[in-house]
Amino acid sequence: MQDPDKGMDRRDFLAKTAAVGVVATGALSAAGPAFARTLAPSKLKTVRYAMSGGLTPADLADPAFSNTQHDGRLMTAVYEQLTRYDESLQARPWLAERWDSNKKGDVWTFTLRSGVRFHDGSPLTAKDVVYSFRRLLDPKTKSPSAGLLSFIDPTGIKAVGARRVSFKLKQAIADFPLALITKSSYIVKDGATSDELKLEANGTGAFMLKEFQPGDDPTIFVRNKRYWGAGLPRADVLRLVSISEPAARIAALKRGQVDIIENPPGSEVPGLQGGNTRVVVQVKGDMELVAMQIDQEPFDDNRVRDAMKYALDRQRMARLVAQGRGTIVNDIPIASFLQYALPGPARAHDIAKAKALLKQAGYGDGLEVTLSVSDVQARFVEWATVYKAMASPAGIDVKLNVTPADTYWDNVWLKDPLFVSAWIARPTDSMLGLIFPSTAAWNETHWKRPSWDTRLAKARRTLDVKARTGLYRQLQQEIVNEGGYLVAYMVNTVSATRRNVKGWRQSGTFFENFATIDIA
Template structure:
């Protein structure tokens, strides 16, 4: 059976893919992932992600939070706008937008000819429904606090292809501010109970098989996708292989076609012998978050001592094998326009000891750092910092948690933990992590004065004035906040030599969209 694109019929693809998933034994042995018959009749891309799956994984964009969720969303759904390589807003489902001169009313024109996977046309009413659902307290979306400038009554469909947002305060860059981990457009009337396991997006792939907590998810080509010639693959199989060595071994054995985030020590051996390495200069920032309302981190001198104990250059060599650039204790990518210029805080053990003495910890300090192997480099990062801090008399005890429960039971829930962020625009990152009511306020930074200054920066239309305001906000976080952020790692991926079109994502939202991956 064939559809109008000359590819396998969706029913056959889904049936084959589901059977393949059932047949695959375990993450460590994914060789059975694609049957010979399916691979002969269609292009199957087997993609190994670095994150662990959890029972909290979901297909509902409003509740997206895990790495698996993010991969699923960019395959199946789309947002109004996206980011280019410089993290500037670019058209996606919306072709254009403009404001009323003061940033309080914005009008977006939608792309015509876009259809959901069920064949129905995308309209402005779907966009209205999506954003009203996101900010509805009943939905409990973490994106609600990021979209606090939206008024549900102010989101209106002017006609089928025009949406108007009347905001409750001015926003200078609404096209960028609307982009969150959850802002994927769903069909009007979609219910949360259904969205958790079923999808109906406009993206390049339909969801073939997904069960929360299972190591494999299957996507099937959307033959009606609005971007001509895409996607290149008929089936994408997303496989969770958290251990870097296991991902590399699977690639070398030909059991997967693409892997993300190989260990730095393995990268030289992946150039040749049937595999290739792909680099992206932008990438991930591993961080240590200290909740500044919890002792001993409620003393700024202790926080600063922990920061001075950090040797950024050594950390880059030990953990990132030199493939990174320094960052100054705030997860803002240094290449951004609004980033604070200049060198990062210097490594200074003497100053760290002096600050601890002033804080009453002259005899030493013991802290507990929650960590897991849920993402590559987390354990190496924590172990390296543990050794550095010991030179200042700081005993960092590692609280190692299981990968499958880390994001639910340790992240945001313990006073000190390891986390990671991929590059976002400065406005988006500040909005995500630092307002007093932010759902993902990792460090418990709560300052009404800072909140007011941030709101003022968001509504400032003059670029030079806005830059100065953002940098002032960031300096407060760098000097007084609860983050240790040593570097931004280059994003690295690797493929089999017969793979074309794969580029690892170095910025938020671009995501591993899968749609350009082509198996030759």
Template sequence: METSPVLRGHLPDRPALAPTRRRVLGIGLALGLGGFLAACGTGPAAVLSAPSGPPQRGGRLRVGLAGGGAADSLDAHSSVSTTDIARIVNLYEPLLYRDENYELKPLLAAKVTPSADARVWTVDLRRDVLFHDGRPMTGKDVATSFKRIVDPKDPKSGAAALAILDEVAVVNEHRVEFRLNSPSATFDDSLGQYTLGIVPADYDPANPVGTGPFKYRSFAPGRNSVFVRNERYWRDGEPYLDELEILNFNDDDALINALLSTQVDAIGQIPLTLLEVIDADPRISILSAETGAWMPFTMRVDRPPFDDKRVREAFRLAVDREQMIEQVLSGNGSLGNDMYSPFDPGYPSHLPQRKQDIARAKELLAEAGHPDGLTVELVTAPIQSGAVEAAQVFAQQAAEAGIMVKIRQVDTTTFFGDSYLKWDFAQDFYYTRNYLPQVNASTLPTSPFNETHWDHPEFNALIKKANATVDDDERNALIAQAMEIEYNEGGYIIWGHANQADAYQQYVAGLVPSRTGLALSGFEFRRVWLGGAS
């Protein structure tokens, strides 16, 4: 049973947990104190204002993030915590990446071309890229980077997405071929993951060298890390900052109070319940972004009562999605329609938005042999901000349809322990992904995280065909058909997509909303700059 957060892929970057009432009150007091200090002209908040004009060079950006600890790493391919991800995005770069609009763009690759049968992907590399130590990046470095990631004796975070990769063949210094053991028309999506940074052939994580906008200076696991501008960076003019410091905080209280007292310039992943409180401070700006993140309820379709699709539909119709978003996300999210990947070009937007229908839910339960309703156990844990709250709200809503939900709350270690992927009715979470990569991760008999135990022959055939279809329009039509099957028969209840929310001092410039689900513009601090004295 694979339960490692590293290999699972979507565990490491989970946001901080939702606050308790005590914490909201405590942070409110800190806000009041912060406002008093600013009014008295104390500290940098009194002399720095919102920047204007062209970007200015110089200064140190101090970023606060919750989480991390003694296991923190600078390894390009072994990120676990949110702070790990922030570090590797700035030290290293993959061949492709998802920009703030969730569009796949070239990064270290200049061009990526699939063969007609989607089994060989040719990558032409940028010719102007140097590593931090001044050596040019070559095809050999690309090949050895991927060999390191998929090493069967020590597979790294991105290995699961590369199961179909047979070899990376070096054609010349600036061209490589990714040769696959089965067709994949969306293999370029796999190449656009932050866990696939290109490193030198002689890479040593203890002395990290990459191609990113910042270079390593110091690192204290669980405390902080400091990076300096990469003067050899291939993007003209970037980065603007002289230094970048990433600081670890143990909890949200400490994180938010550090921002209010100007100990840090920006913080990532604010609990959505605190947005209004933090936004009340005139010195602070909120960065909010719509994402494709989702926190589903998972129904095992191979076990009763969920082996009856009428029961699954009844459960989906029991959900008041608007109320769920309001109570769990404090209104900071978009409606879900029991399908993931809302930004995928193949997303079937013509399907009706599913709404709560208690009468129809009762009818379906009666047709399935449960005229008096039924009782189920829902396993929950604080795996994601709002997960436990979502379970509680669902239990209240489902009771109207005669569904008695007994909530069993366990700790996160237990949830992702030996019983993970075996729960009859539980929850999970994922960040933004396009459809076929997400299917390969969670919705096929061969998927490593098929928590619903979904195995639908017609669906499987459509996915196999879509994976081998290079033409975008044809592939999107197949994706729409597969999504419609899941919409009608699948094992997920997807009630909403949470926004990503961060906060920063008004003198910080260059941050933009990002659909990726990663905090603070996807941690792309190359574009950030600091305003001067007012």
């Protein structure tokens, strides 16, 4: 039986649905010509949102396979989860209005909001929730997110009446409402298949999918008039476009071609604070980093990994690349402000120690490595270029392999032994469970230690907060000491808008809230 965490290749999934073409929701199709007439541009309040990430043919409308930046934006517009992050990345009620557990913490019951409807008009019920999670966990679905929820017993997900859902867990999970939040934990309609979701994208979210073609701009959404949130959404139309080149993104904002842009370079931020534009800063903890695959030479030697880490001048990297907006962290992609995060100072920059470690590892005459990178995200190439200069005095010759943005996530990420990556802020347990367990689909560094996996499971089921904190910190310390990440800083999430945009606050996570955006 295939491991449920070994996700189907996104291109394989697309091949199964290639004949589908442009996506339009069933609810919109049923509305017919009368609805189409309401799309007259002069009468609609339209939000034009420019993403910083590139589009790929692997972009999808099925939550089970949500992975790319475009996927994340699409899912949060169309679908919703039982719980959602608050400002401190704790769980807040969303489709579930409340929850409770037994004393052991291995049975949790959620009560759904009343009056919630899917885009096709059908009411949200407990059966939809049961189906959504069983489908996500089914090995036949091959969702790459299934492993994040492997502690749920699929047979133990049951409807308790029309609005109550019970989850029986394989082990106690102290923070289960928080652990439920993943890239793919969106609620779909009972019985919906992958082919149907590709066609209809039938969710409960504030917007309905109108036009979508994988890899092409724009993706267009229209207002869900049945939305349960009072007075939301405030816009009639949401248009997503991809402008991966920072200068082009800024120019489009200044010319009024888009209303919101992501990730303006730090050097350009002062020029956006005035006139018809403004800057929105959110403290969250995004991180650019380098991943070393620790089962590949020369990174299978921890002395080499340590030398790479000691060659990194974190203070200088934050100053040069993050434009002074970075907060120094250690070699693990977990924001220091989070509950359970590892305290203490980051590893010091030490060229002499890096040289000594390389000599011990048999590289006294120097080490040559190839670092794969792309401009698929802001600061990636700059990070790699600065690190190349930093590593040289230690005898590490970093050759940069600059690859195209539109193929980076498919052809380089997870495949090359040394590459630049990035993660948005997630709760401590979520990040540990996402990229470090032996069977994790997105295990960038090939950190595969069964004893570590066992201790993560123990931390999750430990109900005492103090004891749980200690266990989580031990797990992180082991990664800092022996893992394959180079992490210099966490940086504030920055976006920029036209002055007439109201109600926008970028979350700094994979889950944006487009419903509150208004155009004055």
